[in-house]
Amino acid sequence: MPTGRDYDVVVFGATGFTGELTAQYLARNAPARLRWALAGRNRDKLEAVRLRLAAIDPVLAEMDLLIADVNDEDSVRAVAEATRVVVTTVGPYITYGDALVGACAAAGTDYVDLTGEPEFVDQTWLRHHSRAVESGARLVHCCGFDSIPYDLGVHLTVQHLPEGAPIKVEGFVQAGGTFSGGTFHSAITAFGRMRSAARLAARRRKEESRPSGRKVRGVPMRPTREDSLGLWGLPAPTVDPQVVLRSARALERYGPEFTYGHYIGFKRLPAMVGLAGGVGALFAMAQLPPVRDWLLGRVSPGDGPSAEKRERSWFRARFIGVGGGKRVLTEVSGGDPGYEETAKMLAESALCLAFDSLPASSGQVTTAVAMGDALTERLIKAGIRFDVTEA
Numbered sequence: 470m471p472t473g474r475d476y477d478v479v480v481f482g483a484t485g486f487t488g489e490l491t492a493q494y495l496a497r498n499a500p501a502r503l504r505w506a507l508a509g510r511n512r513d514k515l516e517a518v519r520l521r522l523a524a525i526d527p528v529l530a531e532m533d534l535l536i537a538d539v540n541d542e543d544s545v546r547a548v549a550e551a552t553r554v555v556v557t558t559v560g561p562y563i564t565y566g567d568a569l570v571g572a573c574a575a576a577g578t579d580y581v582d583l584t585g586e587p588e589f590v591d592q593t594w595l596r597h598h599s600r601a602v603e604s605g606a607r608l609v610h611c612c613g614f615d616s617i618p619y620d621l622g623v624h625l626t627v628q629h630l631p632e633g634a635p636i637k638v639e640g641f642v643q644a645g646g647t648f649s650g651g652t653f654h655s656a657i658t659a660f661g662r663m664r665s666a667a668r669l670a671a672r673r674r675k676e677e678s679r680p681s682g683r684k685v686r687g688v689p690m691r692p693t694r695e696d697s698l699g700l701w702g703l704p705a706p707t708v709d710p711q712v713v714l715r716s717a718r719a720l721e722r723y724g725p726e727f728t729y730g731h732y733i734g735f736k737r738l739p740a741m742v743g744l745a746g747g748v749g750a751l752f753a754m755a756q757l758p759p760v761r762d763w764l765l766g767r768v769s770p771g772d773g774p775s776a777e778k779r780e781r782s783w784f785r786a787r788f789i790g791v792g793g794g795k796r797v798l799t800e801v802s803g804g805d806p807g808y809e810e811t812a813k814m815l816a817e818s819a820l821c822l823a824f825d826s827l828p829a830s831s832g833q834v835t836t837a838v839a840m841g842d843a844l845t846e847r848l849i850k851a852g853i854r855f856d857v858t859e860a
Contacts, residue, residue, distance in 0.1 A: 476552040478506075478819045480506075482558040483509055483518050487811060487812060493525065495816050496522045506552070509536070539559060539565045539569060545569050549575070560586075570608060579608075580607070581610075583615065588669055589610075590610050607830055609818065609836060612815050616712040623717075623799075624716060626790035629857050632793075635728075636727050638728070638790045639695070644782075683727075698787060701736075702733070702734055712836075717729065782805035798858050802853070813853070817847045818844060
């Protein structure tokens with residue numbers, strides 16, 4: 470961890486919906502010793518956020534504001550070199566994220582984001598992983614609802630199964646909530662870039678080494694039924710299973726043979742069919758640039774649901790793990806997944822990197838590899854439940 474920096478944490482994109490929620494969480498929950506600042510391109514908007522944070526903690530009325538634009542590499546570099554950890558909520562990341570993550574890799578600065586974009590994650594590995602290994606920077610993507618509940622949920626499940634045996638885990642996620650404008654923009658952008666994403670993924674597979682003497686793989690992508698949970702499972706071709714499998718490749722504790730399946734869980738089959746059809750329609754529409762632009766114009770990236778709607782939102786992810794003659798059920802659950810809990814996960818990830826004693830790691834790493842049990846303990850203290858029972 471670099472020393473002699475002005476700040477422990479900088480929140481980049483603090484004027485956005487999730488960025489401000491993350492800053493609010495830090496204002497309420499960060500230790501008094503935290504030295505932190507807000508970064509963004511618009512001083513007036515940053516000052517407005519700072520004023521609202523001062524209503525939570527009057528000390529923050531004097532907190533520093535850093536003016537930086539993702540299109541201005543010098544300003545982004547200055548932010549990266551001023552802090553130990555950068556938290557960024559500026560997406561879509563494939564459009565706006567590369568300069569900042571590259572600056573952090575060069576400066577030896579730890580980096581966390583909440584991307585759910587596989588293309589951006591692969592691009593980061595190809596462009597910046599080696600430099601981050603050299604500098605000691607930890608580049609940790611997917612530190613929100615994508616993909617902490619699954620990465621840490623599976624990590625905890627594995628630890629309750631015998632060592633040295635083949636392990637199979639299947640995860641089923643259910644949630645009730647509303648997506649932000651930023652999440653919608655990221656999803657539609659990703660749908661329209663599937664070909665370029667596939668090319669980057671193929672390049673990464675070709676260049677990235679795999680574990681020797683161990684097998685790690687995902688299950689075939691087809692619907693399933695899990696009677697013990699009373700759920701139908703629709704395979705989720707998101708970044709989440711990719712993150713879990715990368716943790717499994719990096720950590721020998723996942724056993725000599727590890728298999729993972731990731732599903733959206735439905736109580737009723739018609740609901741599963743309806744969602745699959747809706748997502749398929751959006752995917753098809755996003756392939757046509759004029760239609761894609763029309764979709765993106767319907768929602769502003771800074772939009773988000775009201776506090777009342779967030780209060781009613783929830784998530785639950787359940788993981789059935791089998792190995793060495795033992796079967797366990799892990800449940801990770803919490804409140805509003807897209808905002809309140811994502812802001813909590815993102816902020817606690819930054820605090821964990823800044824202050825906790827962690828295993829040595831560098832380069833692009835997952836939450837399980839970089840933070841593991843320390844982050845799980847933080848999130849439990851923050852109100853997210855991690856429950857394990859023998860099934």
